[in-house]
Amino acid sequence: MTHPIGRRALLWSAAGLAVASAVPARAQGGSTMEQIKARKVLRVGATPAEPWFYKDPVSEKWSGVAVSLGEQMAKDLGVGMQLVETTWANAPAAIQANQLDVQFILDPTDVRKQVIDFPEAPLLYYALGALLRPGLTAKAWSDMDKPDIKVGVTIGTNIDQMLTAMFKQAKIERFANNDEAVAAFAARRVDVVSQFHPALLVQQTRVKMGTVIIPTPATAVATSVGLRKDSDPTFRNWVSDRIADYYKTGKTQALFAAYMKGKGLDPDKMPGVMKEKW
Incomplete structure (x- = not known):
């Protein structure tokens, strides 16, 4: 990978x-x-x-x-x-x-x-995906770009760079690794976690909450x-x-x-x- x-x-x-x-x-x-x-x-x-x-x-x-x-x-x-x-x-x-x-x-x-x-x-x-907290509805990346939305990413990764350039209003929270980002999601300290979608699907089984989507525009x-x-x-x-x-x-x-x-x-x-x- x-x-x-x-x-x-x-x-x-x-x-x-x-x-x-x-x-x-x-x-x-x-x-x-x-x-x-x-x-x-x-x-x-x-x-x-x-x-x-x-x-x-x-x-x-x-x-x-x-x-x-x-x-x-x-x-x-x-x-x-x-x-x-x-x-x-x-x-x-x-x-x-x-x-x-x-x-x-x-x-x-x-x-x-x-x-x-x-x-x-x-x-x-695979594609860049998003794990959404319960109650949050989104289909596109732009749906998450709001001042009250916190997005968890792994610091220094391409995802960090991509979402930093993409989001103008959402607050990006950076974590040392994927597991820390998902732990913050489980504790409801972030509203969204972004990773590649197969990994997110497995992470979802661990936290047993949220919805995994591939937001548009999707990049294969x-x-x-x-x-x-x-x-x-x-x-x-x-x-x-x-x-x-x-x-x-x-x-x-x-x-x-x-x-x-x-x-x-x-x-x-x-x-x-x-x-x-x-």
């Missing part, structure tokens, strides 16, 4: 790119596809960030939309799946170092494209799958074809809906990960 939200947490410094130089996969013992087939395992990066990855603190079992996508991709390849715990900041270097084969929910920024590869097709879409942000640079495009093309098919046939949305349903939410009453249905 590179989400202005907790994408905030996804942001990684250019300095981290110097950890490893870009070495094509073929120089490490065959193409990416050949290595996966020989290993009989698809290695998927996993970093705690619901709804994409969630590690149960008791059982230590992983679940999430990206975990399910990895399982499906491994099945289609005819191999097993291995989750490799990492962080958003370290994932690109881990891909370069041939410790991971894929990292789901990684935004294809220009900086990242210098050191790792991405498939042509997008994986899914495509996220992708990080891959190793490889002079042989076989694996990159295969991944691109697979995720395009998952998206087009509704499988990606179905996996997202299933995870949300497991959190006690009605997926039919919330924005999903297909921009065409917003």
